Amino acid sequence: MPTLSLTKKQIQLLAGGVGGAIAFLVIIQLSVAPMVKTMKDNRASSRALREELDKARKVVGRGVEIQRNLTQTRADIRAFATNMPLPVLGNYLLAREQQIRAVCAPLNISVENVQEFDVLKVAGWNELFKVYRVRVVGRAGVNELARCFHVLQMRNPLLSISAINIVPLEGIPNIHNFSFVVGWLIWADPDQRPSFLEESPSKAP
Amino acid sequence: MNLQVDFLLDSERRSGSSVSPKFVIRLAAIIVPAVLLGLFMILSTAYQVSKHDRNTVEQEKRQIDPEYRKVINLEKELKEAQSLAAAIQGWKDSRLDAYRFLRGLQRAVPLSVQLTQGVLNEKVEAVESAVGRTAMLQLKGRVGGASPEADVRRLYEALKSEPPFPDLMEQVEVKRFAASEARDEQDIRVFDIECKLKPRLLMAPARPASATK
Numbered sequence: 024m025p026t027l028s029l030t031k032k033q034i035q036l037l038a039g040g041v042g043g044a045i046a047f048l049v050i051i052q053l054s055v056a057p058m059v060k061t062m063k064d065n066r067a068s069s070r071a072l073r074e075e076l077d078k079a080r081k082v083v084g085r086g087v088e089i090q091r092n093l094t095q096t097r098a099d100i101r102a103f104a105t106n107m108p109l110p111v112l113g114n115y116l117l118a119r120e121q122q123i124r125a126v127c128a129p130l131n132i133s134v135e136n137v138q139e140f141d142v143l144k145v146a147g148w149n150e151l152f153k154v155y156r157v158r159v160v161g162r163a164g165v166n167e168l169a170r171c172f173h174v175l176q177m178r179n180p181l182l183s184i185s186a187i188n189i190v191p192l193e194g195i196p197n198i199h200n201f202s203f204v205v206g207w208l209i210w211a212d213p214d215q216r217p218s219f220l221e222e223s224p225s226k227a228p
Numbered sequence: 229m230n231l232q233v234d235f236l237l238d239s240e241r242r243s244g245s246s247v248s249p250k251f252v253i254r255l256a257a258i259i260v261p262a263v264l265l266g267l268f269m270i271l272s273t274a275y276q277v278s279k280h281d282r283n284t285v286e287q288e289k290r291q292i293d294p295e296y297r298k299v300i301n302l303e304k305e306l307k308e309a310q311s312l313a314a315a316i317q318g319w320k321d322s323r324l325d326a327y328r329f330l331r332g333l334q335r336a337v338p339l340s341v342q343l344t345q346g347v348l349n350e351k352v353e354a355v356e357s358a359v360g361r362t363a364m365l366q367l368k369g370r371v372g373g374a375s376p377e378a379d380v381r382r383l384y385e386a387l388k389s390e391p392p393f394p395d396l397m398e399q400v401e402v403k404r405f406a407a408s409e410a411r412d413e414q415d416i417r418v419f420d421i422e423c424k425l426k427p428r429l430l431m432a433p434a435r436p437a438s439a440t441k
Contacts, residue, residue, distance in 0.1 A: 036253065047264070055268070058275050065278035072285040079289070079296040086299040089306055096309040103316045145352050148359045148430055149315035154352070165334055173327035181316065183323035185350040185361075187330070191343065203326075208319055217312065 097219050104220050106181045108155070109213050115139075115155050119207065123159055126174045132163040140204050144211070151216070156185065156206040164197045165189065172203075181208040315431065322361050322428035324350065328392050336386035336393070340373040344418075352430070360429040367421040370408060376417040380405055387423055399424040 029037070108115060120137040127134045136159070143154040163171070172184055186204035210216045329348075337343060350363040371379050380402065387393050387400045400423045408416040 055271060058271060062271075062275045062278045065275075065282045069278065069282045069285050072282070072289055076285060076289050076292065079292050082299050082303070083292060083295050086295070086302065089299060089302045093302060093306045093309060096306065096313050100309060100313050100316065103313070103320075143352065145359060145430070147354055148352075149312070151312065152315065152319070165330060169327050169330040169334070172330065176323070176326060180320050181323075183319075183350075184326035185352075187326065187346065187348040189343075189346045208316070217309075219309075 100217070101220060103181065104216075106179045107208050107210060109210070115207075115209065116157065119155070119157055123157070123175070123205070126178075127159075127161070127163075127171055130163070130167045130171050130174075132161055132167050132171055134159060134161040136160040142209075143206070151211055153209050153211045154206040155209045156204050158186075158202055158204050160200075160202045162192070162198055162200055165199065168199075168201055168203075175205065179207070182206065318430040322430050324361070324363065324396075324425075324428070325392070329396070332390065332392045336383055336390055337369075338371075338379045338382050340376070340379050341369050341371045341383055343367055343369040345369075350425075355427040355429060358429045358431055360427040362427045363425040365423040365425065367423075368418070369421075370413075370416050370418050372416050377405070380417070380419045380421075384421060387421065396425050397423050398426040 108118060111118060116137075116139050123137055124134055137157055140156040140158040143156060145152070145154065168189070175182055176184070183206050184203055185206050186202075188202045190200045192198050192200060333346065345366070345368040347366045348363060350361055352359065352361050355362065367383075369380075369383075373379065384400060384402055387397060393400075400421065402419060403422050404418070404420040406418055407414070408418050410416070
């Protein structure tokens with residue numbers, strides 16, 4: 024077996040080489056590797072942030088259009104809301120009865136009775152609304168009754184006739200006993216209706 | 229025959245190259261650290277650049293964030309307002325035009341037919357996966373003359389095919405056609421007609437989960 028005889032200088036060189044390699048590995052482990060990892064993280068974060076930033080810029084760019092749409096939609100709702108009666112000291116009936124009688128009187132419709140029918144909560148629909156319904160009982164010809172419906176529905180686009188019952192009168196072919204149920208869309212809780220309805224259109228954002 | 233004998237030991241051998249191993253080692257001792265240092269500096273620069281990039285993007289994001297949040301809130305408010313407007317519009321569009329309906333009914337009834345009762349009842353209820361208005365119309369009447377059957381059939385046909393009914397009616401059915409039970413009305417026939425109106429939706433039906441994918 025050949026013997027490995029190294030000079031002192033060679034041993035120093037070898038030791039220096041091994042030491043350098045160890046130092047190199049230590050530097051890689053303690054400094055370079057964390058730096059590479061942080062750099063990768065930084066790049067990934069920058070990429071993600073840039074995507075978010077691009078998305079944010081697009082959203083911000085639509086801001087004016089969104090604002091315009093919001094203003095228009097709120098104006099539409101405000102216009103609709105003028106057809107949704109509000110209670111007077113908790114009472115809906117008085118004003119509704121007055122309205123019905125005002126429509127029926129010029130049409131020669133004899134209204135015998137206007138009374139509250141129910142307040143309908145529509146399950147599965149919008150929680151903000153209910154339907155306030157009254158039953159109207161009287162006597163009239165079918166033509167007059169049709170005209171009455173026309174006027175009521177034309178004056179209020181949110182009013183609907185949900186029941187009609189017509190029974191002829193014995194010996195008077197032109198006049199019938201009738202009853203109908205008419206419903207108004209109302210706020211489920213008038214105090215909790217959207218706050219923008221209180222604002223004037225010019226103040227709306 | 230040539231015989232070559234090498235008397236040199238391995239340790240006594242010398243390279244024939246003009247570049248001595250000592251010089252190579254010294255050169256390597258300078259070049260390798262220099263290359264490593266160069267690589268380290270490149271890495272360090274790249275690290276600084278990535279850090280700077282990240283800081284810049286973060287700063288830009290911080291600057292745009294308040295405006296972004298404001299627009300996101302506006303968008304949310306718009307969605308709520310649109311949903312509200314759609315609900316009201318749905319209510320408006322789904323109502324029955326009672327004037328047109330009653331006028332149509334007047335036109336549909338032949339002169340020989342006398343309606344003894346007309347009842348329309350509307351409900352607001354679940355229609356499949358949506359909410360809508362459903363209604364039933366019940367007509368009771370008497371008919372005289374030479375061809376009572378033809379007159380009732382004419383009324384039935386009118387309720388199916390004359391405006392405004394084709395848009396409104398889903399089903400029209402003569403439930404009863406019989407002689408009047410009154411003794412003095414032997415030639416009179418009585419009838420009941422029942423009509424089911426098409427449901428009118430208050431809002432668009434909910435899309436199935438698979439459709440949203």
